[in-house]
Amino acid sequence: MLGLRRACAALLPLLRAGPPPTAAMSTLLVSQERYAWLRELGLQEENPGVYNGRWGGRGQVVTTYCPANNEPIASVRQANLEDYEETVKKAKEAWKVWADIPAPKRGEIVRQIGDALRQKIKVLGSLVSLEMGKIFVEGVGEVQEYVDVCDYAVGLSRMIGGPILPSERPGHALIEQWNPVGLVGIITAFNFPVxxxxxxxxxxxxxxNACLWKGAPTTSLVSVAVTKIIAxxxxxxxxxxxxxxxxxxxxxxxxAMARDERMDLLSFTGSTKVGKQVALMVQERFGRSLLELGGNNAIIxxxxxxxxxxxxxxxxxxxxxxxxxxxxxxxxFLHESIHDEVVAKLAKAYAQVRIGxxxxxxxxxxxLHTKEAVKIFLDAVEQAKQQGGSVVCGGKxxxxxxxxxxPTIVTGLPHNAPIVHTETFAPILYVLKFKEEEEVFAWNNEVxxxxxxxxxxxxxxxxFRWLxxxxxxxGIVNVNIPTSGAEIGGAFGGEKHTGGGRESGSDSWKLYMRRST
Structure with a gap:
């Protein structure tokens, strides 16, 4: 992380340079000289939010805001249902062309997309930071992850295949054939918009496959900018x-995407609550879904x-x-013999975190990404106190x-306190004591x-017992490293209410294909 920060240090003037805005300038950040770099991504005050070979959009105009100051960045004209219908039809037609192209040649196109992203990594990472709110080094790192998965996909395009199996019938061949599912709908969340x-x-x-993307409304500018690069x-x-x-x-x-039978696979990333609704709508039509939902992750x-x-x-x-x-x-979860020592050291480390x-x-x-997230944070802290927790640091x-x-640390709660079993998308860490391996493994799994x-x-x-x-x-089991972070070469995803889906590496590609024997 520190190495990536140093590598990105030279890029920071993109966000800091330029004179302060004057009263005569537009209130939108995109029109202010300080944020002129947004023009490099083709962004303007109002941006079309529909692309199907042509840019358009006849729906509501939505403005996105910078979480660091709550100032408006720019607006996007969203799709209405007529735009959606038109786009699905065009995507299905485009799939007929794409599916006929040999897989290695499709890989070459994906390689070019990766190269195009590399050329825009500075400004696109800056936009992620501006619109989502994550620190600049993470914004650039997120774009780099897309670049990396493009590289991975290029190699994979020459490796996908099914086995030829022994047939019990004389003179027969038994072949496993993989074909694309068709149109893949992709609904993404605000926290990793790229x-x-x-x-x-x-x-x-x-x-x-052809792809139809609906990003989070609060990060619509990222969706538009990425699509412009791909287009x-x-x-x-x-x-x-x-x-x-x-x-x-x-x-x-x-x-509409969840209920549409023309959506051959729907990949949804978001909350468990909404994911359940999506899963039910897709299952009602016997469709296929890939769910990446919440996580109440523990370190022991x-x-x-x-x-x-x-x-x-x-x-x-x-x-x-x-x-x-x-x-x-x-x-x-801290063993009772080291609980107090670790809490003291962790609180000291928290005090040194540079907030800005x-x-x-x-x-x-x-x-945090939105004002609503701040309210959720405060409510969770209050619930933790009411349920017997003590705020060691933070909470305000x-x-x-x-x-x-x-950033907040809460101690003194039982492992099964309702708030501990509730995923709160905020920087609240519940610190809990344990005595024995068997009990803490069970507590890890009880959410x-x-x-x-x-x-x-x-x-x-x-x-090895843990594994x-x-x-x-x-779905992700770590030893002596944090819960966060993942490598593209492995399958990413989780079990139970996390949805069971797998994305990125390993054999996740099989979810985007149908198998014939």
């Missing part, structure tokens, strides 16, 4: 732009753990992206412009979600 679309689209494309690559190669379509919109568009620290690893790992996992990662650590503007090179911790709103809250988990120990036997059938029930 990377999650990249995970899905790059793999879906080399498999031979240019497709158009330069004389391919239908509708291969990668965009429909910015709200719940009406999301509902045993008495033999190296605390020099534990403290920075717990800090990063709990406060990174201001607690708004699906893999954020929300529960910290996301584009400041020294900032480690930025704002920071008195400055934007959606800033203090409804099953995304990420981690233990810190030097005991090899314990490590085994009676250990963690999560």
């Amino acid at each position: 990377a999650v679309y990249g995970w899905n689209s790059a793999i879906a494309m080399i498999c031979g 240019k690559v497709l158009e330069d190669n004389k391919l239908p732009g509708a291969i990668c379509s965009l429909v910015c919109g709200g719940a009406d568009i999301g509902t 620290v045993f008495e033999d753990a190296d605390l020099n690893l534990v403290i920075p790992s717990a800090l990063f996992a709990a406060v990174g992206t201001a607690g708004q990662r699906c893999t954020t650590a929300r529960r910290l 503007d996301p584009w400041d090179s020294d900032t480690l911790y930025g704002p 709103v920071i008195n400055r412009p934007g959606n800033y809250v203090e 409804k979600q099953g995304l990420s988990s981690s233990i810190f120990t030097k005991d090899l036997g314990r490590i 085994g059938p009676k250990g963690s029930d999560c």
Whole structure:
């Protein structure tokens, strides 16, 4: 992380340069000289939010805001249902062209998309920081993740295949054939407005699918900017732009996608509550869904753990992206013999976290995404107190412009307190005591979600029990590293109320294809 920060330090003038806005200038940031770099992404005061080979949109105009100061950035004209219908038809037609292109040649197009993203990594990472609120180094890192998955997909485009199996019938062949599902709908969340679309689209494309994307309304500018980059690559190669379509919109568009039988696969990233609704709508039509939902992730620290690893790992996992990662650590189980020592050291580390503007090179911790998120944070802190918890540090709103809250540590709650079992998308870490391995493994697994988990120990036997059938029930199981962070080469996803879907690496590509024998 520090290396990436140093590498990005030279890019910060993009966000800091320029004179302060004057009263005569537009109130939108995109029109102010300080933010002139937004023009490099083709953004203007009002932007069309529909792309299907042509840009348009006849729906509501929605303005997005910078979480660091709550100032309006620019607006996007969203899709209405007529735009959606037109775009689906064009995407289905574009798929007929795309599916006929050999997989390695599809991989070449994805390679070009990755290169185009590389060329815009500075400004696109800056936009992620500006619109989502994560620190600048994370914004750039997120774009880099899309680039990396493009590289991965290029290689995968030459490796996908099914086996030839022995037939029990003389003179017969038994072949397993993989074909694209067709049109993949991709609904992404605000917290990773670039990377999650990249995970899905790059793999879906080399498999031979067309994509239709609906990003979060609060990060619509990122959706538009990314689609502009992709569209240019497709158009330069004389391919239908509708291969990668965009429909910015709200719940009406999301509902239409979930209920639409022409949507051959719907990938949804978001809350467990909304994900359940999506799953039911898709299942009602016997459709296929890929769900990446919430996570109530735990770190378990045993008495033999190296605390020099534990403290920075717990800090990063709990406060990174201001607690708004699906893999954020929300529960910290400490063996009773080291509880007080770790809490004291962790509180000291929290006090050293630099809070500030996301584009400041020294900032480690930025704002929450919306004002509503601040209210949810305060409500969770109050519930924790009412249920017997003690706030060791944090728990308050920071008195400055934007959606800033203090990173918070709460102790004294039982492992099964209602608030502990509630995923709050905010930087609140519940620190809990345990005595025995068996009980804490059970406590790790007792929450409804099953995304990420981690233990810190030097005991090899314990490590393999943790990795085994009676250990963690999560989709991501870590040892001596934080819960947050993942590598594109592995399958990303979780169990239970996290949805069961898998994206990115390993054999996740199979979800974007149908198998024939």
